[in-house]
Amino acid sequence: MDAKGENKPESQAKPPRLSSAAALGPLNEGYYRDLANAKQEGRPVVWVTSMAPIELVFAFGGIPFFPENYSALCSSRKVAAEFMEAGEALGYSAGLCSYALNTFGFTHLKRGAFGDEGPPAPDVLLATEAACATHPKWWEALQRQFDCPLIIVDAAYVVDSEALSGHQKRYLAAELERAALDMERYTGTKFDIDRLREVVALSDRTSELWDEIDGMRAAVPCPISQIDVFTVQFPLVTLKGTKAAVEFYEPLRDEVKQRVESGFGFLPNERFRLIWDLFPVFHNLRLLNYFGQFDATFVTDLYGNAFSGRLDASDPFGSLAERYLSFFMRSASVGKAQIYVERAKRYHVDGMVFHANRCCRCFSAEQPEIGQILREELDIPSMVFEADMVDPRAYDDAQVKGRIEAFMEMLEARKYPK
Amino acid sequence: MASEFLEAYRNRHELAVGWKQAGKKVFGYFCNYTPEEIIHAAGVIPVRIRGATENIELADAHLPTYCCSYIRSALDQALKGRYSYLDGTVFPKTCDMTRVLPSIWKRNIKVPYQYFLPMPGKSTDEAVEFLIPELRLFRESLEGYLGQPITDEALKQAIGVYNENRTLVDEVYKLALSDAPPISGSQMYGILLAGLIMPKEEHNAMLRRLPGNVPDPVANRDGRMRLMVAGSTFENVELLQLIEDCGGDVVIDDLDFGTRYYGSTVDESLEPMRALAKRYLRRIPCPCKHPTQLRMEHILKLAKDYRVKGVILLNQKYCDTHLYDRPWIESTLRDNGLQVLLVDHSDIGWVGGKFKTMVEAFMEMAE
Numbered sequence A: 001m002d003a004k005g006e007n008k009p010e011s012q013a014k015p016p017r018l019s020s021a022a023a024l025g026p027l028n029e030g031y032y033r034d035l036a037n038a039k040q041e042g043r044p045v046v047w048v049t050s051m052a053p054i055e056l057v058f059a060f061g062g063i064p065f066f067p068e069n070y071s072a073l074c075s076s077r078k079v080a081a082e083f084m085e086a087g088e089a090l091g092y093s094a095g096l097c098s099y100a101l102n103t104f105g106f107t108h109l110k111r112g113a114f115g116d117e118g119p120p121a122p123d124v125l126l127a128t129e130a131a132c133a134t135h136p137k138w139w140e141a142l143q144r145q146f147d148c149p150l151i152i153v154d155a156a157y158v159v160d161s162e163a164l165s166g167h168q169k170r171y172l173a174a175e176l177e178r179a180a181l182d183m184e185r186y187t188g189t190k191f192d193i194d195r196l197r198e199v200v201a202l203s204d205r206t207s208e209l210w211d212e213i214d215g216m217r218a219a220v221p222c223p224i225s226q227i228d229v230f231t232v233q234f235p236l237v238t239l240k241g242t243k244a245a246v247e248f249y250e251p252l253r254d255e256v257k258q259r260v261e262s263g264f265g266f267l268p269n270e271r272f273r274l275i276w277d278l279f280p281v282f283h284n285l286r287l288l289n290y291f292g293q294f295d296a297t298f299v300t301d302l303y304g305n306a307f308s309g310r311l312d313a314s315d316p317f318g319s320l321a322e323r324y325l326s327f328f329m330r331s332a333s334v335g336k337a338q339i340y341v342e343r344a345k346r347y348h349v350d351g352m353v354f355h356a357n358r359c360c361r362c363f364s365a366e367q368p369e370i371g372q373i374l375r376e377e378l379d380i381p382s383m384v385f386e387a388d389m390v391d392p393r394a395y396d397d398a399q400v401k402g403r404i405e406a407f408m409e410m411l412e413a414r415k416y417p418k
Numbered sequence B: 001m002a003s004e005f006l007e008a009y010r011n012r013h014e015l016a017v018g019w020k021q022a023g024k025k026v027f028g029y030f031c032n033y034t035p036e037e038i039i040h041a042a043g044v045i046p047v048r049i050r051g052a053t054e055n056i057e058l059a060d061a062h063l064p065t066y067c068c069s070y071i072r073s074a075l076d077q078a079l080k081g082r083y084s085y086l087d088g089t090v091f092p093k094t095c096d097m098t099r100v101l102p103s104i105w106k107r108n109i110k111v112p113y114q115y116f117l118p119m120p121g122k123s124t125d126e127a128v129e130f131l132i133p134e135l136r137l138f139r140e141s142l143e144g145y146l147g148q149p150i151t152d153e154a155l156k157q158a159i160g161v162y163n164e165n166r167t168l169v170d171e172v173y174k175l176a177l178s179d180a181p182p183i184s185g186s187q188m189y190g191i192l193l194a195g196l197i198m199p200k201e202e203h204n205a206m207l208r209r210l211p212g213n214v215p216d217p218v219a220n221r222d223g224r225m226r227l228m229v230a231g232s233t234f235e236n237v238e239l240l241q242l243i244e245d246c247g248g249d250v251v252i253d254d255l256d257f258g259t260r261y262y263g264s265t266v267d268e269s270l271e272p273m274r275a276l277a278k279r280y281l282r283r284i285p286c287p288c289k290h291p292t293q294l295r296m297e298h299i300l301k302l303a304k305d306y307r308v309k310g311v312i313l314l315n316q317k318y319c320d321t322h323l324y325d326r327p328w329i330e331s332t333l334r335d336n337g338l339q340v341l342l343v344d345h346s347d348i349g350w351v352g353g354k355f356k357t358m359v360e361a362f363m364e365m366a367e
């Protein structure tokens, strides 16, 4: 076998498309149309952090807007570098999260990803600390900028399993309930618990479908590519809690299932199965295809899972609280490593790739340790490459590919010794 | 006399080993959100885990270089065995680094006892009610480890000692209210650092001997500029001396081991656990807590009370929570007629000459 993949043209590594993913285009357009018309239609625009309860936003008839997601879009549309420079010119340190820098930039320049004026200003800002401690910080900065109400949902930390039933859960659930009352005050719309239950049920169904799709990646050969996974994630992130999201994932789940049942692998000849940690490189998603040249595919990542989480419509606040508390970032132990160890076994993994996303310290700082744990516990090797999820400026494609090549050669020698 | 403090800080590891030999237990803790009173009440000496200016050699295998130099260096020092005397480590939840570090610490630094305290991010009544049972859990966990109860009496006594410490330090700060402060910024820095690493009773005793014992460090005050240093934390003592050499007098601070740590006493009229919960949530917040406005007001008030002309905003590189606030703090200070110098700091590989040039240029501009 040719470990270097030299004889394979890049096109051959391009995975076949999922036909049900074609619905993504109209879904996307519909969302941005709704967002653009929100003010006219009197719908509140709520700027949310990841791990914020968008279910609440939908329950109030609002539209959630994710500066993070939008910054990823700016990155893939190659306008992020300019926005980030504008953010830095405002005095924000160049080392900060590139989502934040990009957001400070496009809001200051009043420009958007499509050469337009950008998203409508927030009516309400909603943040949690469930992902990182910096979220409330840039939401505070946005509040000073837009002079609109800010809701911060304080999330406790899990130190042991007691947390999920104990007062940590009660505290967070009460924070969420209070956020609902704040939303009522700020939007002038009466809070309707039955409406929230409906939204929560749809959100739960979306996550269920997502988990099902994600779980099918354990099949050998793997039915879908990592690019597919990152691409079809938009409804999970932005529309979870709507019918549209459920209607998108149902046929997608069926299609993936069908692939698994027929033994279809998206790579013609799958020889290596890898874990991806964690952020996509939005300005260069195609990098993932490069692994295809070595007959390697990613079979699991935690990026998508970060946005999925089962809920219980009979206990909306309690189950939302539980969901955030059980998110792997809420743990003060290397919870992530344990998830990877478990998945490495279940998904038949040969190696692990760490995207050291420089600007996101909370997700990257544990990577060396996770790599060591995987090596110690399962003898699974890993590689690290440094990049930034949004910022293309310091990215060195040749160097990254060189590392990948060396890593794949090593894996080749381990798995298929001559 | 004032130099004794800095000397104690520099000998902190030897001192700790001495207490151990005398039969005491020593706990290391991260961050000024640790309710040290509970540790003290358990008869254990709490010491702040600090980094160093020494090159990082061992920590890079465990933590990426784009984390703050304080956390990297603290881990490096521990990996080098400098903290081998610790019987326990306590982490309160503050910034992202304090969430990430405990697991790395646990795997690599073998300390008999470790505790992670999930401090809330807000200071509401609900947050206080949340923290009280958390503090109780911490207390019970400590009792379990030590095999003896922590009595309310001991707790009250510890609160008294800590409150006295806060008051004594405040008195020293207040010396700098005068036009000719009898104590320099770098001397003050030694006092603040010493308080992090020794039993508070000893620090109190040293502080009581201090007033009247310090000669005016500056002979001629013509053209000197009163300054504040604000930010997270730093290790390099020379930094303050260089500011003084350039003609600046640091008369007050807003630092993690300065007024944010030594300010805000505990209400002794309340039930101790409630009093502690209130103090730790209602004190002058670090930027990782919300709302942030209170800290801004604190900085402005100090600037006014201590009549400073300028503020040196000194931030560790990659210290996210502080850096998000920086543009806002800078512009607010300028709007209030203050001169501002922004410094991106790293304890490791710090170049004094470069810093001095910056400060000189700043002082010239300010005139």
Ligand code: SF4
Binding pocket: A068, A097, A098, A099, A100, A131, A132, A133, A134, A135, A359, A360, A361, A362, A363
């Ligand atoms: S620092 Fe990381 S977790 Fe926080 S917003 Fe940025 S990318 Fe997300």
Ligand code: SF4
Binding pocket: B068, B069, B070, B071, B095, B096, B097, B098, B232, B233, B316, B318, B319, B320, B321, B322
């Ligand atoms: S507050 Fe800043 S300096 Fe302190 S540990 Fe966190 S990142 Fe490091």
